[in-house]
Amino acid sequence: MAILVVGSVAFDSIETPHGKVDHCLGGAATHFALAASYFTDVRVIAVVGEDFLPKHEAVFTARGIDTRGIERAPGLSFHWTGSYAGTLNEAQTLGTDLNVFERFEPKIPEAYTDTEYLFLANIDPVLQARVRSAMPNVRMVCGDTMNYWIKDHAANLAVVLRELDVLLINDGEARMLSGETNSVLAAEKVMAMGPKSLVVKHGEYGATAFFSKRSFAGGETPRPFRAPALPLAEVVDPTGAGDSFAGGFYGYLASQPKLTPAVFRKAMFYGGVMGSFAVERFGTERLQGVTRAEIDARFELFREISHLDTAAE
Amino acid sequence: MAILVVGSVAFDSIETPHGKVDHCLGGAATHFALAASYFTDVRVIAVVGEDFLPKHEAVFTARGIDTRGIERAPGLSFHWTGSYAGTLNEAQTLGTDLNVFERFEPKIPEAYTDTEYLFLANIDPVLQARVRSAMPNVRMVCGDTMNYWIKDHAANLAVVLRELDVLLINDGEARMLSGETNSVLAAEKVMAMGPKSLVVKHGEYGATAFFSKRSFAGGETPRPFRAPALPLAEVVDPTGAGDSFAGGFYGYLASQPKLTPAVFRKAMFYGGVMGSFAVERFGTERLQGVTRAEIDARFELFREISHLDTAAE
Numbered sequence: 001m002a003i004l005v006v007g008s009v010a011f012d013s014i015e016t017p018h019g020k021v022d023h024c025l026g027g028a029a030t031h032f033a034l035a036a037s038y039f040t041d042v043r044v045i046a047v048v049g050e051d052f053l054p055k056h057e058a059v060f061t062a063r064g065i066d067t068r069g070i071e072r073a074p075g076l077s078f079h080w081t082g083s084y085a086g087t088l089n090e091a092q093t094l095g096t097d098l099n100v101f102e103r104f105e106p107k108i109p110e111a112y113t114d115t116e117y118l119f120l121a122n123i124d125p126v127l128q129a130r131v132r133s134a135m136p137n138v139r140m141v142c143g144d145t146m147n148y149w150i151k152d153h154a155a156n157l158a159v160v161l162r163e164l165d166v167l168l169i170n171d172g173e174a175r176m177l178s179g180e181t182n183s184v185l186a187a188e189k190v191m192a193m194g195p196k197s198l199v200v201k202h203g204e205y206g207a208t209a210f211f212s213k214r215s216f217a218g219g220e221t222p223r224p225f226r227a228p229a230l231p232l233a234e235v236v237d238p239t240g241a242g243d244s245f246a247g248g249f250y251g252y253l254a255s256q257p258k259l260t261p262a263v264f265r266k267a268m269f270y271g272g273v274m275g276s277f278a279v280e281r282f283g284t285e286r287l288q289g290v291t292r293a294e295i296d297a298r299f300e301l302f303r304e305i306s307h308l309d310t311a312a313e
Numbered sequence: 314m315a316i317l318v319v320g321s322v323a324f325d326s327i328e329t330p331h332g333k334v335d336h337c338l339g340g341a342a343t344h345f346a347l348a349a350s351y352f353t354d355v356r357v358i359a360v361v362g363e364d365f366l367p368k369h370e371a372v373f374t375a376r377g378i379d380t381r382g383i384e385r386a387p388g389l390s391f392h393w394t395g396s397y398a399g400t401l402n403e404a405q406t407l408g409t410d411l412n413v414f415e416r417f418e419p420k421i422p423e424a425y426t427d428t429e430y431l432f433l434a435n436i437d438p439v440l441q442a443r444v445r446s447a448m449p450n451v452r453m454v455c456g457d458t459m460n461y462w463i464k465d466h467a468a469n470l471a472v473v474l475r476e477l478d479v480l481l482i483n484d485g486e487a488r489m490l491s492g493e494t495n496s497v498l499a500a501e502k503v504m505a506m507g508p509k510s511l512v513v514k515h516g517e518y519g520a521t522a523f524f525s526k527r528s529f530a531g532g533e534t535p536r537p538f539r540a541p542a543l544p545l546a547e548v549v550d551p552t553g554a555g556d557s558f559a560g561g562f563y564g565y566l567a568s569q570p571k572l573t574p575a576v577f578r579k580a581m582f583y584g585g586v587m588g589s590f591a592v593e594r595f596g597t598e599r600l601q602g603v604t605r606a607e608i609d610a611r612f613e614l615f616r617e618i619s620h621l622d623t624a625a626e
Contacts, residue, residue, distance in 0.1 A: 088494075088495075181401075182401075182545075182546060182547070182548070183517065183544055184544045184545060184546040185546055187544075188546075202518055204496065205515055205518035205519070206518070206539070208544060210544075223614065223617055223618050224544045224618055225618055225619070226519070226541040226544075226618050226619050228539040228619075231496055231497045231500075231521060231523075231537045231539075232495075232497060233495060233497040233498055233501075234495070235495070261623075262621070262622070262623075265621050266621060269621065301536065303621065304536055305536050305537055305538055305539050306538070306539050306541075306619055306620075307619075307620055307621070308575070308578050308579060308582065308616065308620070309575070310574075310575075
């Protein structure tokens with residue numbers, strides 16, 4: 001079933017130990033949409049400026065992504081400048097030019113109103129809540145946020161959290177949101193704020209899913225589930241890894257008829273798979289060109305590096 | 314087959330957010346020996362002082378551990394004082410009183426010379442190398458070390474590394490030893506120094522095994538393997554978690570007739586299992602009283618939280 005993602009379509013200028021790129025296509029909604037497009041239909045709501053050219057739109061349409069919700073506004077697109085050093089685990093933001101994003105008012109095209117799966121990428125929770133309200137009939141809502149909204153927009157974020165089936169955040173965000181350093185207690189507190197399930201991303205160590213009794217229709221509450229990340233000898237550019245994880249995760253979920261614990265676990269692996277591809281090249285390059293066969297092979301690799309009994313033996 | 318561990322038997326004074334203990338039995342060899350004792354016979358070489366009483370020795374003998382190699386010396390036993398805060402991932406050392414350990418000269422009892430599995434716990438690499446040389450017929454040698462030896466005793470450590478089948482260290486130590494921030498490149502560099510295989514511990518995120526073509530008899534080089542750690546709502550005292558991991562890991566290996574990739578993977582899980590028990594109580598309390606049934610049940614729990622297909626479905 002189709003996923004609608006609302007979030008940023010942007011240009012990124014990035015420096016990592018492997019090189020430097022200037023104004024490459026990026027943004028949370030872009031990484032998410034490309035990653036999810038290998039699993040299901042994807043629709044995008046975002047705003048871009050006059051620097052968003054037909055060649056940029058073609059990156060979406062080449063993957064069959066519906067771009068009717070990408071609004072054009074006078075001015076320049078959102079532009080992020082960042083650099084990575086050391087373990088590549090954390091970006092240093094050097095500049096955030098909101099540009100047309102500053103006055104972003106998400107508009108939902110008529111053609112999108114039958115969407116069943118909604119993803120609220122990391123934007124102002126006021127806008128996340130507005131989109132959620134405008135889509136009363138969605139079957140599932142997942143979302144992301146970041147330290148800035150947690151710290152300074154807690155009341156607005158609380159409104160969004162109450163509506164979420166799954167929240168996807170990283171370790172630091174989980175600690176900040178809950179005020180707890182222990183990951184299990186942090187997860188319980190976060191789920192008490194609304195999300196039925198919580199996915200906490202650990203960067204190079206993978207991700208953990210936490211469940212509540214509201215996670216699945218039958219009321220069962222599985223143990224936490226830990227998905228690995230692939231040990232990579234070369235991480236070219238970590239930008240968008242988390243959004244690509246979310247895209248693989250949610251894309252797979254939306255492609256399945258029913259949300260079960262087994263489906264959720266596989267979705268965690270597909271999240272890791274898409275995140276591992278994303279970081280192999282700068283920007284969205286790798287996510288544009290990966291094949292379904294490569295995705296399937298890497299899924300098996302994730303199984304091999306984490307399962308006791310492998311097909312090889 | 315029997316394992317011989319050489320390392321510290323000590324007293325620890327520890328403060329964590331869950332409380333405070335004074336002079337509880339600890340030391341790397343103690344945690345290792347107790348964890349390994351659930352899988353195979355264990356022998357210990359260490360030195361203790363006059364404060365090491367029959368009740369302390371009984372902790373070992375109650376688990377069937379051979380204590381003939383624990384030498385008594387005049388004075389006090391090694392005493393470590395530390396505290397944990399926040400995520401409990403790292404201890405702050407407040408005091409290290411070497412006491413009798415300062416003049417530790419490992420002596421190998423005649424009864425130990427047929428040992429097939431040697432574990433060199435974290436002590437001066439000069440002593441590690443001496444014990445290794447005195448045991449020329451061992452079948453397998455595993456070891457641990459720490460930042461202090463890596464930084465200031467590199468030449469001595471290099472001698473030990475050349476003899477190791479498996480080195481078990483944590484992320485920070487792997488980075489320091491290799492000078493590499495990328496975990497895959499770090500592992501390659503470390504294995505080039507000698508260890509046939511490398512186990513890197515990630516604290517609450519589990520552990521990763523890296524292999525070389527010298528890892529297994531057939532020359533096969535499996536992909537890295539990632540074992541989870543159990544998300545725990547309450548970590549009472551992380552002291553000895555790494556040594557308990559090593560004990561579970563090596564104890565299981567030594568109990569198996571042949572070292573295969575499948576055996577290595579299960580050993581990684583048993584390492585995590587014993588580490589997860591160790592942190593549930595202060596000192597060695599939990600490791601003294603765990604049952605084989607609890608170990609087996611937790612092993613299945615580790616499978617459940619990391620495997621796509623679980624028995625429950």
